[in-house]
Each structure stands twice: as C-alpha cells, then as structure tokens.
Amino acid sequence: MKADLLNNHEGKFALIRGEEFVGAYDSAQNAYTEGVKRFGCESFLVKRISEQEEVYRNQALALGLLHARL
Amino acid sequence: MAYFMPVFNFFHWSEKHGRTLNDTGALVSVEIGIPSALKQHLSEKGLPIPAAVSGFALVDTGASATAVDDSVFTSLGIPHFDEIATGTPHGQGNSKVYPANITFPGMNVTDMPMERVIGCQLRWKTHEDQEIIMLMGRDLLQYFLFVYNGPSSDVTLFY
Numbered sequence: 001m002k003a004d005l006l007n008n009h010e011g012k013f014a015l016i017r018g019e020e021f022v023g024a025y026d027s028a029q030n031a032y033t034e035g036v037k038r039f040g041c042e043s044f045l046v047k048r049i050s051e052q053e054e055v056y057r058n059q060a061l062a063l064g065l066l067h068a069r070l
Numbered sequence: 071m072a073y074f075m076p077v078f079n080f081f082h083w084s085e086k087h088g089r090t091l092n093d094t095g096a097l098v099s100v101e102i103g104i105p106s107a108l109k110q111h112l113s114e115k116g117l118p119i120p121a122a123v124s125g126f127a128l129v130d131t132g133a134s135a136t137a138v139d140d141s142v143f144t145s146l147g148i149p150h151f152d153e154i155a156t157g158t159p160h161g162q163g164n165s166k167v168y169p170a171n172i173t174f175p176g177m178n179v180t181d182m183p184m185e186r187v188i189g190c191q192l193r194w195k196t197h198e199d200q201e202i203i204m205l206m207g208r209d210l211l212q213y214f215l216f217v218y219n220g221p222s223s224d225v226t227l228f229y
Contacts, residue, residue, distance in 0.1 A: 028186055029169070032107055033107040035151065036107040036108055036110075037107070037111070040115070041108070042149075043149050044151060045152060046151040046152055047152055053155055054154050055156070055157070056135055056137075056155070056156040056165060056188050057134055058134070058137065058156075058157075058205065058207075060132055060133075061133070061190065061192060061205065
C-alpha cells in the first residue's frame, strides 16, 4: 500500500481504517475530521505519506534533564 | 525601514510568581481540550463533553513538537490516531500521536487546534505544586514571540 500512496499522494495525510485506505487529505486535521465523521470514537489511523518516517526529537526529555537537580 | 509585529495578547511571568526562572523554567498556564471534530461528534450523539485538563506548559525551544502527558488524553477520552518514533534513554521507542485543542487562559488564546501532539510520560510538579502537563515545542512557538530574560528572571510570551 505504501508504494501506491507514495506514487499518488505523497505529502498528504492518509486516513486508514484497519486495512482499508479511506482517502488522502491536505492536512491531518481534515483527515481526522473525516475519520471522526465516519468512525466516531473508534480507532483509525492518520499518517503523513512520506518516504521517511517522522522522528520526535527531544533530548532533554530523552535524557531526563527536564527537572534534573544537579 | 522598521518592522512592527502586531501584538494582541501577552503573558508576563516574573520571579514574584515563585522560584527563579533558572529553577523552574518558563511556565505558562494551559488547558488541553478535545478537538473540535470530536466535540461536535459527542454533541451530535448527546454524549457528555469532557472538561479541558488544566496545568502548566514548560516552554521548550529544544523540542521540535509539542508533547502532552499521556494521562491527559486518557482522561479526555481522545484516542490516538498515529504513532511516531521517539528517542529514549534506552534506545528508539514509539509514542502515540493525538489531536487536541490548546487554550492559554493568560493570553486569551482559546481552542487553538493542534493537529499532532506527542503523548509521553512527562507529568511532574514544581516546588510550588504547579503541575507540568505539556512541553511547548517549536510547532507552537512559531506563532509566538518569546522573550527570556535570564538576569532579571522573567519571561514574556506574546501572541
């Protein structure tokens, strides 16, 4: 599925429910709104369509330095 | 040529609010609420809309994205819609991604929609019993002017 999405919708946000691709949207908010309309509070996936996976970087949090006492 | 930034609201935090800035970091009062789409869905179904969770946000210019303690989303009943790779002291991990509406009561900023907020374990209390529930990352800070005055131990945040 990923290769198809990259070919046709790179940069957009995919709304996926189980194995089903519901659609591609310009923003995560639009995809989420459509997901809630269709599925309510049930689980669904909103994923940015890109070659590389996003990584969250926060060194202070990762190293436990947010409220360290030195 | 001079450039002026229109400033509508600001929040000023100084030493009189508690310990020195160096000790606590730059804190701002925050409320985390459910996203508008979910609010509308609950309203249409006649279901109760959970009240926003209040606490403090620590301004974190080192963070690319805003993070909120996982327990806040659990208490609000917001399901996650994605996961993201994160660095931890033990190697690579995964964090859940949620939507949320953010309110800053001190600046009259209400229900700011955040498309993607990282859920993680970060809740703690300062010596003044202020509960930190959010790290305010650069995805939010891009909309603010932030002045950190170390020598006089005060912070001003403009929106």
